[in-house]
Amino acid sequence: MAGMEVEFDETVANQFSCKRCDRTFRSKRDQTLHRQEVHNHNKTTYECKLCAKSFCNSGNLDRHMKVHNDVRPFVCDICSKAFAQAVNLQHH
Ligand SMILES: [Zn+2]
Ligand SMILES: [Zn+2]
Numbered sequence: 238m239a240g241m242e243v244e245f246d247e248t249v250a251n252q253f254s255c256k257r258c259d260r261t262f263r264s265k266r267d268q269t270l271h272r273q274e275v276h277n278h279n280k281t282t283y284e285c286k287l288c289a290k291s292f293c294n295s296g297n298l299d300r301h302m303k304v305h306n307d308v309r310p311f312v313c314d315i316c317s318k319a320f321a322q323a324v325n326l327q328h329h
């Protein structure tokens with residue numbers, strides 16, 4: 238089989254791939270249409286106010302918020318309130 242070259246490689250033809258579900262498309266327009274129809278998350282994005290991470294449903298955001306809530310190393314000696322940042326402790 239020497240001298241045979243693969244001229245139409247499928248991976249080259251389908252070079253527009255969807256980052257979210259690994260589907261591939263022959264044109265950028267197909268890829269864009271697919272993302273708008275299948276992964277239309279833009280309308281319902283839940284964003285964390287503390288670190289600007291975004292989530293596609295409120296349950297994931299709720300679970301993520303516990304990460305921030307649980308980490309409060311700065312505790313007030315007077316009223317026992319706990320804070321995630323030293324600045325918040327000083328100014329409360
Ligand atoms: Zn996709
Ligand atoms: Zn966050």
Ligand SMILES: [Zn+2]
Binds near residue numbers: 313316317318
């Ligand atoms: Zn206090």
